[in-house]
Amino acid sequence: MITDDSLKRLGHLLNNLYLCTGIKFGLMDENSREVYTSSYQTAFCRMIADEMGGYERCAACDGRALSALREAGVWGKRKYLCHAGLYELALPVTEEGKTVAFILCGQILDDSPREEQWKRVLERCGWVSDKEALHQAFLSLKRVSTEQMNACMELVQACISEVRLYGMEADLERSDTQRLKSYIESHYAEPLTTERLCQALNVGKTKLFQLCAQGFAKTPGQLVLDTRMEAARDLLRNTARPIRTIAQAVGFPDENYFTKVFKRAQGVVPSGYRKQNGAYAVNVSYNKEGASPFDTDSHS
Numbered sequence: 001m002i003t004d005d006s007l008k009r010l011g012h013l014l015n016n017l018y019l020c021t022g023i024k025f026g027l028m029d030e031n032s033r034e035v036y037t038s039s040y041q042t043a044f045c046r047m048i049a050d051e052m053g054g055y056e057r058c059a060a061c062d063g064r065a066l067s068a069l070r071e072a073g074v075w076g077k078r079k080y081l082c083h084a085g086l087y088e089l090a091l092p093v094t095e096e097g098k099t100v101a102f103i104l105c106g107q108i109l110d111d112s113p114r115e116e117q118w119k120r121v122l123e124r125c126g127w128v129s130d131k132e133a134l135h136q137a138f139l140s141l142k143r144v145s146t147e148q149m150n151a152c153m154e155l156v157q158a159c160i161s162e163v164r165l166y167g168m169e170a171d172l173e174r175s176d177t178q179r180l181k182s183y184i185e186s187h188y189a190e191p192l193t194t195e196r197l198c199q200a201l202n203v204g205k206t207k208l209f210q211l212c213a214q215g216f217a218k219t220p221g222q223l224v225l226d227t228r229m230e231a232a233r234d235l236l237r238n239t240a241r242p243i244r245t246i247a248q249a250v251g252f253p254d255e256n257y258f259t260k261v262f263k264r265a266q267g268v269v270p271s272g273y274r275k276q277n278g279a280y281a282v283n284v285s286y287n288k289e290g291a292s293p294f295d296t297d298s299h300s
Contacts (some may be wrong), residue, residue: 085125
């Protein structure tokens with residue numbers, strides 16, 4: 001799945017590709033907002049952008065290219081000439097048939113005769129004031145063969161595929177985290193060892209600890225204990241159940257041990273917590289022997 005994080009990851013990969021090839025890349029979201037662009041700009045493009053109205057021409061050109069690509073629906077790579085006569089390539093980033101981003105790359109020349117390309121550029125850039133400086137900048141432009149352009153696009157496609165896998169792995173991790181939380185919440189009254197949690201999620205011990213650390217910043221034991229303490233607090237606040245049965249209900253067969261753990265976590269024993277937090281009203285009637293029909297907490 002392509003997410004905002006995935007697009008940032010894609011921008012990072014495109015920057016690495018630029019560092020290797022020297023070809024400028026730009027990544028825009030579905031609303032044509034820039035997510036990433038190479039900080040590098042050729043001397044030629046810098047001259048064009050610095051000329052009065054030049055930047056606006058560049059922006060309008062990119063806008064027209066993206067509009068044309070949107071209208072074409074799901075399309076493959078597209079090679080086109082920018083308003084200044086340089087070659088650029090456009091590629092969609094799609095998700096289930098929908099375009100979610102655009103990649104533009106180029107500001108390059110192809111491998112046709114340079115003189116022919118300069119003639120084309122000069123015809124398109126007659127509005128530029130310093131033609132000699134523009135010509136010198138033109139001579140420094142990178143030339144890329146059709147074969148190299150196709151290879152570059154294949155590498156970009158590989159980057160997009162990597163990002164899709166990156167997004168899928170993130171989804172799977174989120175899913176595993178949710179499954180872990182749900183399993184503990186459903187089984188906290190039972191013995192929950194690390195081995196049992198691993199079996200329930202079908203993961204190894206290392207993966208289990210990673211899920212707990214990344215999803216909850218806790219160890220598996222801490223996550224289980226916190227879940228049990230939350231359930232115990234709820235039962236103490238909202239039921240009249242005796243401490244012994246509450247201990248058993250949240251996974252502590254030994255009432256004394258439960259009381260010790262609860263006090264360490266809350267700073268007060270269970271009966272004290274119940275009194276401090278709107279104790280559930282219990283009307284106790286005693287039998288003839290003077291014993292309560294309910295178990296009571298003997299800890300203070």
